[in-house]
Amino acid sequence: MISKDLSRKESIQRIGSNLFRKHGYTTTSMQDIASEIGIKPASLYNHIKSKHEILVHLLMQGANLFVDGMQEIKSSSLRSIEKLERLIGLHVHLSVEHTDLMALMMVEWRHLENPEREQYAALRENYEANFRNILVQAMQEGDIREIDTEIALFSILTTLQRFYSWYDKHSDLNSLDLEKHLIQCLLGGIRV
Amino acid sequence: MISKDLSRKESIQRIGSNLFRKHGYTTTSMQDIASEIGIKPASLYNHIKSKHEILVHLLMQGANLFVDGMQEIKSSSLRSIEKLERLIGLHVHLSVEHTDLMALMMVEWRHLENPEREQYAALRENYEANFRNILVQAMQEGDIREIDTEIALFSILTTLQRFYSWYDKHSDLNSLDLEKHLIQCLLGGIRV
DNA sequence: GCATAAAACTAACGATCATTAGTTAGACTT
DNA sequence: AAGTCTAACTAATGATCGTTAGTTTTATGC
Incomplete structure (x- = not known):
């Protein structure tokens, strides 16, 4: 479903921008982003490439x-x-x-x-x-x-x-x- | 020998400051610092703690x-x-x-x-x-x-x-x- | 030259991390 | 109800990295 995928993708990006800002790009792990959303790190790759x-x-x-x-x-x-x-x-x-x-x-x-x-x-x-x-x-x-x-x-x-x-x-x-x-x-x- | 240890330690710090500046702290590896000096990464620890x-x-x-x-x-x-x-x-x-x-x-x-x-x-x-x-x-x-x-x-x-x-x-x-x-x-x- | 200490080396460990493969649960379409 | 697709999951891989232990080389003082 397109609209739900988009909103999840957007939330990954929004949370990413916040964590990247607070802790820096390299210091922020996919684990950090995933757990902020409430999913497992591997699941992020259903929405983003890297x-x-x-x-x-x-x-x-x-x-x-x-x-x-x-x-x-x-x-x-x-x-x-x-x-x-x-x-x-x-x-x-x-x-x-x-x-x-x-x-x-x-x-x-x-x-x-x-x-x-x-x-x-x-x-x-x-x-x-x-x-x-x-x-x-x-x-x-x-x-x-x-x-x-x-x-x-x-x-x-x-x-x-x-x-x-x-x-x-x-x-x-x-x-x-x-x-x-x-x-x-x-x-x-x-x-x- | 103190004076030589100091100068090696100082060169680690000087090179570190330059690499940290150019590539960032997390992105710079001990490998990077060591190879800039011409020694192996493990050897750095004869001069610094971490x-x-x-x-x-x-x-x-x-x-x-x-x-x-x-x-x-x-x-x-x-x-x-x-x-x-x-x-x-x-x-x-x-x-x-x-x-x-x-x-x-x-x-x-x-x-x-x-x-x-x-x-x-x-x-x-x-x-x-x-x-x-x-x-x-x-x-x-x-x-x-x-x-x-x-x-x-x-x-x-x-x-x-x-x-x-x-x-x-x-x-x-x-x-x-x-x-x-x-x-x-x-x-x-x-x-x- | 010999003893001693500094400082290099090799090898390996343990932890973290991004990413992939394969699988399962759930929701929507027909 | 059957089929399809999305998006979650588990498990594992390969790579990098900081650091330690143990060993060998190099340089210094006598």
Whole structure:
């Protein structure tokens, strides 16, 4: 039965993303995942091909969330400085809604092997390049002070990429307030 | 002979830190470390007690670098804003001189078990608390704009903590220039 | 050169783990 | 009720790995 198989497969992936995040990919055993569901490890293979497949699927799913979000913002007709604000909002939103996925994307992608590894790296670099373009353009439009582009990009991206871990300890806070404060902190400083 | 034992032990630790950093703690085998040195895995145990001991030693070593650095800056008679600049310099310096250690401290501490885990966490939290104090004090001294302390602290600390990975791709750049740019980027924005 | 200790080696153990093969129970279709 | 398919189970395999025991080689001090 298709629908039941899908939901079981999805629950394997959801539980996998949570355990991978909490204990790391290699440290998490199929036993761990299975017992969390309440079945035997061998039974997992009725739904998935391998442990590695779970990781690959989760990472690609996460990457696509960023690809889609970037595409929408990039192709909008906003000023570049506003695009930057939207990008911050995207990261906050994804960190809040997909915390486990974000953690995996930062930490566990090293377990990818080619060709997935290169594919993932390409998506990441593409995202970074788009981010850089928007930052540079905001500078050219005069909305941002003249600073070292690479360092500023690194600082902003790193803060956004690790935001999920900070949010973990402050998940009582309002998502919109967080976005506002983050915009003020990351852009307020470099705005002209 | 003591001195030769020490240097072999130290080389195990140095190679361990490099491999742990490149491939992760669990993925790195004693075989990997041994063959990098040119001996058999079992021979490692003439110099160390366990694989885990290597990790613990490296993490504590790294943590102490920060404890010492913080102690010196904290007890100086500088203005708080200058202390912040010194802290940025400390991170740049440690990232450049101990890149592998910095990577381990960010990623592999999760493999610690109690009591080392709590001990490490305590050092980290203590460092963070000192950083927060200096930031708040700089605000009270009027050298920094009124912004959300927690978000600003998170943003600055995260950027500094991950700087090692950025430096990895830009290791041709002058350490002093990097420090200057980072100060401008992290503090220039929030300065009054 | 001889004694001693450090540090290498070989061999093996025990545990864990991802995965496969083969089997059984249960649910839905006809 | 019979037949079919899904998804669970048991059992086993092969591989890896950290570590230990016991032995041999190498280097050092006298």
